[in-house]
Amino acid sequence: MLNKEKRERIISLIKREVVPAIGCTEPVAVALCVAKATELLGSVPARMEARLSSNILKNAMGVGIPGTGMIGLPIAMALGALTGKSEAGLEVLCNVTPEAVEKGKAYINEGRISIALDPDAPSKLHIDVTAYNDEGEKARSVISCEHTHFVLLQKGDQVLHSEEINGDAAEASDDIALDMAMIYEFATETPLEDISFILEAKKLNMAASQTALSGDYGHSLGATIRQYGLKYYGDTPVEHMISYTSAACDARMGGAPIAVMSNSGSGNQGITATMPVVSFAEDMNATEEQTIRALILSHLTSIYIKQSLGRLSALCGCVVASTGASGAIVYLMGGGYNEVCASIKNMIANLTGMICDGAKPSCALKISSGVTTAMMSAMLAMNGKCVTSAEGIVSEDVDVTIHNLTSIGREAMTETDRLVLQIMTSK
Numbered sequence: 001m002l003n004k005e006k007r008e009r010i011i012s013l014i015k016r017e018v019v020p021a022i023g024c025t026e027p028v029a030v031a032l033c034v035a036k037a038t039e040l041l042g043s044v045p046a047r048m049e050a051r052l053s054s055n056i057l058k059n060a061m062g063v064g065i066p067g068t069g070m071i072g073l074p075i076a077m078a079l080g081a082l083t084g085k086s087e088a089g090l091e092v093l094c095n096v097t098p099e100a101v102e103k104g105k106a107y108i109n110e111g112r113i114s115i116a117l118d119p120d121a122p123s124k125l126h127i128d129v130t131a132y133n134d135e136g137e138k139a140r141s142v143i144s145c146e147h148t149h150f151v152l153l154q155k156g157d158q159v160l161h162s163e164e165i166n167g168d169a170a171e172a173s174d175d176i177a178l179d180m181a182m183i184y185e186f187a188t189e190t191p192l193e194d195i196s197f198i199l200e201a202k203k204l205n206m207a208a209s210q211t212a213l214s215g216d217y218g219h220s221l222g223a224t225i226r227q228y229g230l231k232y233y234g235d236t237p238v239e240h241m242i243s244y245t246s247a248a249c250d251a252r253m254g255g256a257p258i259a260v261m262s263n264s265g266s267g268n269q270g271i272t273a274t275m276p277v278v279s280f281a282e283d284m285n286a287t288e289e290q291t292i293r294a295l296i297l298s299h300l301t302s303i304y305i306k307q308s309l310g311r312l313s314a315l316c317g318c319v320v321a322s323t324g325a326s327g328a329i330v331y332l333m334g335g336g337y338n339e340v341c342a343s344i345k346n347m348i349a350n351l352t353g354m355i356c357d358g359a360k361p362s363c364a365l366k367i368s369s370g371v372t373t374a375m376m377s378a379m380l381a382m383n384g385k386c387v388t389s390a391e392g393i394v395s396e397d398v399d400v401t402i403h404n405l406t407s408i409g410r411e412a413m414t415e416t417d418r419l420v421l422q423i424m425t426s427k
Contacts, residue, residue, distance in 0.1 A: 001189045002182065009176045010186050010300070011194060017303050020204060020259040021090035021267050023066040024252065024359045026059035026312075027076035029147040029265075030127050032092045034077050035084030037131040040139035040155045044081055045131035049114040052128070053121035054421045055312035061424060062360035064218070064255025067096040068104070071255070074113050078104035081131070089148050091259060117425075122165045124312045125265075146311060147265040178304040180344070180398050184337045187297035198295045199288075201261035205248050205274045208260045212247035217254030218361030221368060222247020237283040238375055242368045245275035249364040263299055263321060264306040268363050272321035273298045276371045277328045284332055297340070298328035308406040314417035315409030316354040318363070322370030323347040329378040341398040342386035346377035348405045349387035349394050355413070357420050 083095045127143040142152035153161040225243040233239035248271040263270040281291040301324035327340040389396040393404040
């Protein structure tokens with residue numbers, strides 16, 4: 001068993017990366033940055049300017065903002081100034097009311113908000129907000145590298161907080177260096193009372209699913225699959241996994257005023273690491289202990305992949321999270337470490353290259369592809385089948401295979417990222 005110090009560091013890592021979030025984390029992070037600048041200014045800004053990295057801009061353009069019936073950054077920024085409390089972190093928009101939305105619309109229509117791309121942003125996740133009052137006084141807040149990580153706070157000419165930005169590669173420099181063997185050992189052997197907190201992810205994300213299944217959010221993919229699934233999928237674990245997972249995404253991308261449990265700064269990634277596992281565990285009559293350990297395996301695998309991929313990239317986060325979910329499904333099927341590794345290799349042989357073209361309602365479609373592939377990869381692994389090192393980017397070693405995936409997403413797809421943003425902003 002891992003020693004106590006390592007276990008405690010891993011638990012701390014999970015608790016930091018698996019947290020509740022209301023709304024898509026990119027526009028919410030911008031709202032958080034606005035809320036902090038507003039607090040520093042001491043009053044609702046007369047006007048404000050935001051300079052954003054390309055990945056923040058891409059992920060904030062087309063997604064619903066909770067409780068508003070609106071999409072995009074302007075309303076998120078307006079509400080960050082009008083109702084946001086920075087101490088709420090990624091739940092900064094928890095106090096949105098219909099009255100606040102109306103005030104936000106007026107704030108936007110008065111031309112008080114300026115948004116621009118920062119081509120020289122030092123991180124793919126970078127938000128720089130300056131707020132001004134009627135007297136011309138200003139306050140500035142900057143978030144970088146992580147969605148809640150303030151690297152600069154300034155009021156007028158007085159710098160209240162400043163730290164060096166080392167770029168995306170340094171995001172996880174202080175974290176424990178994970179590998180799949182360590183993750184599997186932690187998930188399967190850590191005392192249950194130390195990791196049972198992960199059940200909160202089940203509670204929050206299942207509630208998001210139920211919200212969408214009983215309402216009309218996004219493209220209603222979850223509800224559509226639930227409606228037609230009996231005819232085309234049958235009443236099967238696969239149908240249940242797809243409908244529950246896509247429904248939670250429908251709710252989140254459609255702007256439902258609910259919290260979901262995120263993973264590595266992504267609500268959709270948190271949903272995808274959670275809901276297929278929860279759904280399959282219920283269908284397999286898994287014990288609570290098995291469900292907890294499977295959820296830990298899924299979420300920690302996702303965190304591990306993101307350590308070398310970075311917070312935001314051109315690679316769709318469903319690839320990351322559904323890879324974690326596939327290993328967890330294998331565990332629930334009764335597989336061991338070798339089968340978990342086989343499922344991960346099968347996933348990377350299949351889904352690598354799926355682009356991220358921003359956060360939006362159709363993310364539910366990509367998530368459903370990830371869930372379907374997770375089940376297929378798990379079944380192959382349990383049947384003793386694994387993509388070999390003679391095929392594509394898969395290596396004999398599972399950790400090398402994972403880093404092959406993240407190298408492609410972090411480095412080779414940079415030009416793809418640029419072109420995707422160009423297409424999105426020129427439509």
